[in-house]
Amino acid sequence: MMPIQLKAEATVTLGSLAKGTEDHIKALVDMGVVPVLIAGLGSDEVKLIEACLRCLRTIFEFSCAPVGLICQDENLPLRLLSLIPHSVSNQVCVATILAAGCKTAENQNLLCRQEAVPALAALLCSPHYKVQMPSLRCLANMCFQNQKVSAIVATSSFGGKSVPDLLVGLMARDKPSEMQMGAARCITYMHRAGAVSAEDPKILYRTLPCLVRLCKKDRPCEERVTAAETLAYLTEVDTELQRLASISNHLVPTLAELLHYQPEPSHTQAVQLTPSQTAQRLEQEVKTAQDMKQAAFRAFASLGANDEDIRKKIIETDNLMDHIVSGLQDPSQRVRLAAVRCLHSLSRSVQQLRTTFQDHSVWRPLMQLLQGASDDILTVASSTLCNLLLEFSPSKEPILESGAVDLLCGLTRRQDPALRLNGIWALMNMAFQAEQKIKSQILHALGTDQIFRLLSDPEVGVLMKTLGLLRNLLSTKPHIDHIMGLHGNQIMQ
Amino acid sequence: MSYTEKHENISKEDWMNRLEGLHIQRADMNKLIMNYLVTEGFKEAAEKFQQESGISPSMELDSLDDRIRIRDAIQSGRIQEATALVNQLHPELLDNDRYLYFHLQQLHLIELIRNGEIEEALHFAQEQLSEAGESDPTVLNELERTLALLAFEEPKKCPFKDLLHPTHRQKVASELNAAILKMENRESTTPKLSNLLKLILWAQDELDKKKIKYPKMSKLANAVIDSPK
Numbered sequence: 185m186m187p188i189q190l191k192a193e194a195t196v197t198l199g200s201l202a203k204g205t206e207d208h209i210k211a212l213v214d215m216g217v218v219p220v221l222i223a224g225l226g227s228d229e230v231k232l233i234e235a236c237l238r239c240l241r242t243i244f245e246f247s248c249a250p251v252g253l254i255c256q257d258e259n260l261p262l263r264l265l266s267l268i269p270h271s272v273s274n275q276v277c278v279a280t281i282l283a284a285g286c287k288t289a290e291n292q293n294l295l296c297r298q299e300a301v302p303a304l305a306a307l308l309c310s311p312h313y314k315v316q317m318p319s320l321r322c323l324a325n326m327c328f329q330n331q332k333v334s335a336i337v338a339t340s341s342f343g344g345k346s347v348p349d350l351l352v353g354l355m356a357r358d359k360p361s362e363m364q365m366g367a368a369r370c371i372t373y374m375h376r377a378g379a380v381s382a383e384d385p386k387i388l389y390r391t392l393p394c395l396v397r398l399c400k401k402d403r404p405c406e407e408r409v410t411a412a413e414t415l416a417y418l419t420e421v422d423t424e425l426q427r428l429a430s431i432s433n434h435l436v437p438t439l440a441e442l443l444h445y446q447p448e449p450s451h452t453q454a455v456q457l458t459p460s461q462t463a464q465r466l467e468q469e470v471k472t473a474q475d476m477k478q479a480a481f482r483a484f485a486s487l488g489a490n491d492e493d494i495r496k497k498i499i500e501t502d503n504l505m506d507h508i509v510s511g512l513q514d515p516s517q518r519v520r521l522a523a524v525r526c527l528h529s530l531s532r533s534v535q536q537l538r539t540t541f542q543d544h545s546v547w548r549p550l551m552q553l554l555q556g557a558s559d560d561i562l563t564v565a566s567s568t569l570c571n572l573l574l575e576f577s578p579s580k581e582p583i584l585e586s587g588a589v590d591l592l593c594g595l596t597r598r599q600d601p602a603l604r605l606n607g608i609w610a611l612m613n614m615a616f617q618a619e620q621k622i623k624s625q626i627l628h629a630l631g632t633d634q635i636f637r638l639l640s641d642p643e644v645g646v647l648m649k650t651l652g653l654l655r656n657l658l659s660t661k662p663h664i665d666h667i668m669g670l671h672g673n674q675i676m677q
Numbered sequence: 678m679s680y681t682e683k684h685e686n687i688s689k690e691d692w693m694n695r696l697e698g699l700h701i702q703r704a705d706m707n708k709l710i711m712n713y714l715v716t717e718g719f720k721e722a723a724e725k726f727q728q729e730s731g732i733s734p735s736m737e738l739d740s741l742d743d744r745i746r747i748r749d750a751i752q753s754g755r756i757q758e759a760t761a762l763v764n765q766l767h768p769e770l771l772d773n774d775r776y777l778y779f780h781l782q783q784l785h786l787i788e789l790i791r792n793g794e795i796e797e798a799l800h801f802a803q804e805q806l807s808e809a810g811e812s813d814p815t816v817l818n819e820l821e822r823t824l825a826l827l828a829f830e831e832p833k834k835c836p837f838k839d840l841l842h843p844t845h846r847q848k849v850a851s852e853l854n855a856a857i858l859k860m861e862n863r864e865s866t867t868p869k870l871s872n873l874l875k876l877i878l879w880a881q882d883e884l885d886k887k888k889i890k891y892p893k894m895s896k897l898a899n900a901v902i903d904s905p906k
Contacts, residue, residue: 196768200768200769203769
């Protein structure tokens with residue numbers, strides 16, 4: 185056998201090995217197979233190139249694969265793009281490989297410079313589903329949070345149609361739902377990166393309704409999760425989009441359904457499972473339930489971010505507040521974070537605070553969450569607490585009982601300026617029109633030394649809120665007398 | 678619509694008259710036939726039919742050669758040869774479709790049993806097939822049925838004799854053929870004619886479910902329509 189044929193056969197065998205389990209892939213990667221395959225792409229022999237591409241494509245579908253190698257050598261993407269015209273198999277492989285390699289802004293810019301966009305636009309128009317799908321993924325990865333690339337993609341075209349128009353075509357209801365999802369994601373990323381406006385009919389009348397549809401109960405779980413997450417991202421900042429989404433096709437109850445997810449009971453299984461398969465299935469079900477809760481909370485957080493009426497609608501949804509309360513206590517950290525972010529959005533409704541949050545005893549789980557929480561949860565949770573303390577009704581007892589004052593004072597000593605701000609702001613709100621004993625508790629826990637430290641804080645916001653706290657503490661004469669009586673010496677200094 | 682209460686039973690004559698009244702284009706029929714010949718790999722017939730009818734085939738007739746060789750190998754019981762051919766033609770096909778690969782191996786096992794090579798059969802089953810049954814209960818089931826053939830003195834008369842029947846070879850050959858067509862990104866992986874026949878079966882099934890009496894086509898092979906019972 186000629187050497188090149190031998191090489192091709194060996195590559196085919198490697199490709200076969202790569203079709204095994206993740207452990208096989210790890211073993212192949214550890215042996216350094218990827219650089220060898222990449223080198224094989226430089227050959228002239230068609231069969232060898234095809235075999236290398238297929239093997240690389242299989243390997244790069246796994247997270248343990250060294251995807252960084254794809255864009256490391258600038259010539260590689262160029263070579264890959266040149267292989268596209270040769271066969272459908274090449275197209276599938278190249279699109280998949282480039283999608284896997286597009287992780288950072290540098291990657292995105294590199295691929296864009298090397299004219300990947302026109303090539304991918306052409307692949308979107310392929311008659312083959314298996315070519316279109318990775319091309320959609322690659323374009324989406326290229327556009328994500330990249331203003332420059334998104335602008336270029338928005339103005340690219342193929343066959344007389346612009347890419348945004350092509351994407352809208354792929355969102356049509358007769359297309360497979362994964363394709364609709366891929367196209368909607370792509371155009372959502374382009375919008376958030378500033379290349380497609382929020383008023384564009386493609387967003388309002390195509391993308392938004394498509395995503396809402398894919399959240400429905402009859403869709404598969406994974407699809408509902410991705411659709412809700414994408415919807416959350418799409419509506420995150422624009423109030424008009426939030427308004428339109430909240431009245432679209434019963435979106436609010438549909439999202440609430442995600443929180444009610446129950447896995448199918450095992451007696452409907454047609455086939456008997458082994459114990460390890462059962463364990464795997466249960467693990468998967470737990471993850472799915474967590475994914476769905478996270479997605480729903482994120483979507484609600486976005487929808488309720490700016491508009492009072494939307495917040496009211498969300499809060500009044502059956503059992504929603506109960507779900508949020510359980511979410512705050514969920515064993516999974518990412519669910520807790522999503523739940524508290526959702527609560528944060530909703531806590532901006534001053535009128536709702538007075539009634540609904542009281543009824544649902546959000547306080548205790550929130551306070552529990554704050555104890556020993558990670559920093560990202562702490563920031564959002566303390567911000568939420570800040571808002572909740574703003575309401576005017578008297579019952580701050582539960583908060584005080586759960587050690588809020590000490591916790592907030594602790595926050596004012598943290599390095600992170602956001603945490604210090606939230607801490608002092610919350611104390612300021614707590615002190616507003618509060619009873620003497622609350623004010624004393626605050627002052628006692630914080631201490632005059634800390635107050636003075638905060639008055640020289642490098643963050644202007646922190647300083648302002650400290651002044652606000654002082655103003656609230658000293659708002660009535662009897663209180664002033666009392667406080668001065670206790671701490672007069674230090675203050676005068 | 679209270680259709681079901683109102684309608685009278687339709688006679689076979691009426692039914693046949695209605696059918697006669699429908700007009701099917703000759704060109705459409707020819708296309709269906711060409712599609713069947715090309716999909717199933719009847720190369721010479723397709724060439725002749727092209728000459729006689731003027732319909733051009735939907736794919737290059739030379740591309741049929743590989744599929745013809747593979748199907749021939751399976752129909753003659755040379756399964757391992759067929760497997761090698763597929764691997765050469767489309768290296769990833771059997772890796773991606775483990776179930777199909779199992780069916781090919783199962784067929785090879787059956788051939789060994791059919792030829793009375795019991796020792797080789799057992800050896801092959803132990804070496805190659807025992808793992809396949811571990812992860813998938815359906816596969817295990819089929820494997821057990823196949824091995825059960827060894828337990829009978831006259832396998833051709835046992836409860837699992839369908840495995841030894843030539844139609845089983847054809848089934849696997851068609852399965853493989855369809856997989857190859859799919860890999861080649863062809864428009865249809867099964868002949869469109871078979872879809873049409875399935876539609877007839879489905880429509881009749883729907884009518885049966887609603888307990889409607891009508892002249893039923895009982896045998897598809899010769900399109901015989903019976904009087905309504």
